[in-house]
Amino acid sequence: xxxxxxxxxxxxxxxxxxxxxxxxxxxxxxxxxxxxxxxxxxxxxxxxxxxxxxxxxxxxxxxxxxxxxxxxxxxxxxxxxxxxxxxxxxxxxxxxxxxxxxxxxxxxxxxxxxxxxxxxxxxxxxxxxxxxxxxxxxxxxxxxxxxxxxxxxxxxxxxxxxxxxxxxxxxxxxxxxxxxxxxxxxxxxxxxxxxxxxxxxxxxxxxxxxxxxxxxxxxxxxxxxxxxxxxxxxxxxxxxxxxxxxxxxxxxxxxxxxxxxxxxxxxxxxxxxxxxxxxxxxxxxxxxxxxxxxxxxxxxxxxxxxxxxxxxxxxxxxxxxxxxxxxxxxxxxxxxxxxxxxxxxxxxxxxxxxxxxxxxxxxxxxxxxxxxxxxxxxxxxxxxxxxxxxxxxxxxxxxxxxxxxxxxxxxxxxxxxxxxxxxxxxxxxx
Ligand code: AMP
Ligand code: GLY
Numbered sequence: 248x249x250x251x252x253x254x255x256x257x258x259x260x261x262x263x264x265x266x267x268x269x270x271x272x273x274x275x276x277x278x279x280x281x282x283x284x285x286x287x288x289x290x291x292x293x294x295x296x297x298x299x300x301x302x303x304x305x306x307x308x309x310x311x312x313x314x315x316x317x318x319x320x321x322x323x324x325x326x327x328x329x330x331x332x333x334x335x336x337x338x339x340x341x342x343x344x345x346x347x348x349x350x351x352x353x354x355x356x357x358x359x360x361x362x363x364x365x366x367x368x369x370x371x372x373x374x375x376x377x378x379x380x381x382x383x384x385x386x387x388x389x390x391x392x393x394x395x396x397x398x399x400x401x402x403x404x405x406x407x408x409x410x411x412x413x414x415x416x417x418x419x420x421x422x423x424x425x426x427x428x429x430x431x432x433x434x435x436x437x438x439x440x441x442x443x444x445x446x447x448x449x450x451x452x453x454x455x456x457x458x459x460x461x462x463x464x465x466x467x468x469x470x471x472x473x474x475x476x477x478x479x480x481x482x483x484x485x486x487x488x489x490x491x492x493x494x495x496x497x498x499x500x501x502x503x504x505x506x507x508x509x510x511x512x513x514x515x516x517x518x519x520x521x522x523x524x525x526x527x528x529x530x531x532x533x534x535x536x537x538x539x540x541x542x543x544x545x546x547x548x549x550x551x552x553x554x555x556x557x558x559x560x561x562x563x564x565x566x567x568x569x570x571x572x573x574x575x576x577x578x579x580x581x582x583x584x585x586x587x588x589x590x591x592x593x594x595x596x597x598x599x600x601x602x603x604x605x606x607x608x609x610x611x612x613x614x615x616x617x618x619x620x621x622x623x624x625x626x627x628x629x630x631x632x633x634x635x636x637x638x639x640x641x642x643x644x645x646x647x648x649x650x651x652x653x654x655x656x657x658x659x660x661x662x663x664x665x666x667x668x669x670x671x672x673x674x675x676x677x
Contacts, residue, residue: 249274249309250557252288253295253325254316255281257584257620257638258542260609261549262314262556263288264618268611269557278304282629283619283637286608295320298328305338314560315342315518318539322352322400326518339564340517341450343538347509347516350536354396354405354435357536364508366501368533371437373398376423385436386415394437397422399430404476408439440534442527445486446544447497449506450559453516455568456506457559458498460484460551460575462544463675468591470670477591478635481671482582483646484547488526497524497531505536517563546618546640547580581649582640583657583671587621588664590634597623598631598663603656606637614642615656631662646672 248271252263260283267275267287278301280290291308293300296319305313313329315321324345329335342348349356361368374382386393393415397405405427409415418426422434448459462484468474489497501522509516521537521544540548549556554574562571587594600606605617606629618640621633639656643649650672657667 248272248311248561249276250312250314251276251278251305251308251310252280252284252314252316253278253301253320255279256316256542257618257635258540258545259316260284260618260620261546261640262316262540264609264616265549265552265556266314266560269555271555271557271561274308276304276308276310281619282622282624283609283617285624295325296323298325301325302332302335306334310338312339312557312561312564313341315340316539318348318351318400318537321345321348321518321538339561341560341564342518343516344514347514347518348538350520351538352400353398354535355398355433358435358437360508360512361533364504364511366504366508366533367531369394369437369440371435373433373435374419374423375433379420379423382419382423382434382436383416386412386419389436389438392439394439395419395422396435396437397427397430398433398435399427401427401430405430440525440527440532442525442532443488444534445489445524445526445531446541447502447522447524448540448544448548449502449520449522450563450568451506451509451516451518451520452563452566452568453506453509453514454566455571456502457568457571457573458502459573460548461486461489461494462541462547464541464544465668465671470668475591477586479541479543480584480586480668482541482544482547483672483675484544484551484580487675487677493526493529493531501531501533517566542620543582543584543638546582546638550580550616550640550642551576551578576642578642578644579646579649580640580642581646581653581672582638583653583667584620584638585636585657585660585665585667586634587631587636587662588666590666594634595664596630596632597625599625600629600631600636600660600662602661603659605656606660615652616640617656617660636662636665646675
């Protein structure tokens, strides 16, 4: 079959890489893709948010399955666009409809959903400009630190965790008067959860689900979790504290009620759910839902799936996941992200990337891979084109072994101002 992956990051490179190994995959396309995906697929120019351009790409190339990588086209309603189009309605599509995508598109919607179905999450209330005063009162009733969340999509910057009550009050006022534009016209204030975070991923057809490998993400720019939040500086899978008994709680208290609730709400949800969890003293609480895979978790997760991932995607899109089994390798995966110096603030672009042959090919075999994120072609050269440039992803029998191989590979990669965290996985060493 012919497959189209929408998006252009490391997540999409990893998904495309996994799909490319399936014997069912005839032709693979990415839109817009990156120089990494170009090594295994045909890149099509255009944005995943431009539905007419996606429509043309699908019809021109006889695409039978579309996989949405990022959340934005989903929140904008690309799935609904497919369903309502006479020529696209039978194309298999992995990604929820607009209503389902609200689980990520609106924090308030997600919190109401969790409360309605008894899914464990932090206590919260939502406020608008009109109820600013009540919001301030609610802040006073909580203990520090204070968690303020812009309701809508804010490019990963909409969550503030603040130590002082005075500053929290001030930020609430700023958010409600337009700091995050429309995304902040409603603000969710919630209780601070103290614990260790974990990313859990499922692929669902709205009735049944497959549990993909879980992962830990390293969000801060600085070593030992210091400095600004980023999209993610590394990941590890599996996560040692997510043992069978903890994961059983996750499935029983969170995954099953979530999938059941989607059904009760009449959402035809076919796609990924990324559940950001906090392990609070052995009990899981949902921090957030995302309607896509995580990045850079996906790079680690994909390398641990042994079964036919394209088969799983088709089953999810068709609604036939019942009985489908996923095979997960009994190994570890570790991903280190190389960013351009200055990220997540301002950074330069257009720097030539050299040093490892893995930049030019991402093979099925072997244990060391490079997935591209913010890269571009300049003539024959691959150059940097974003803050998160590429990932080194390694498999091994232990986190220690993965760390050694990942950093050996990372030391080979060269571009101006390269920056990466050297402590990925260190906290998980036994
Ligand atoms: P979100 O965009 O909702 O994932 O939030 C970004 C990050 O803020 C999360 O990954 C957590 O590290 C942190 N966070 C969000 N909500 C809470 C909470 N209620 N308690 C503690 N940390 C939180
Ligand atoms: N790594 C976290 C995310 O993709 O949102």
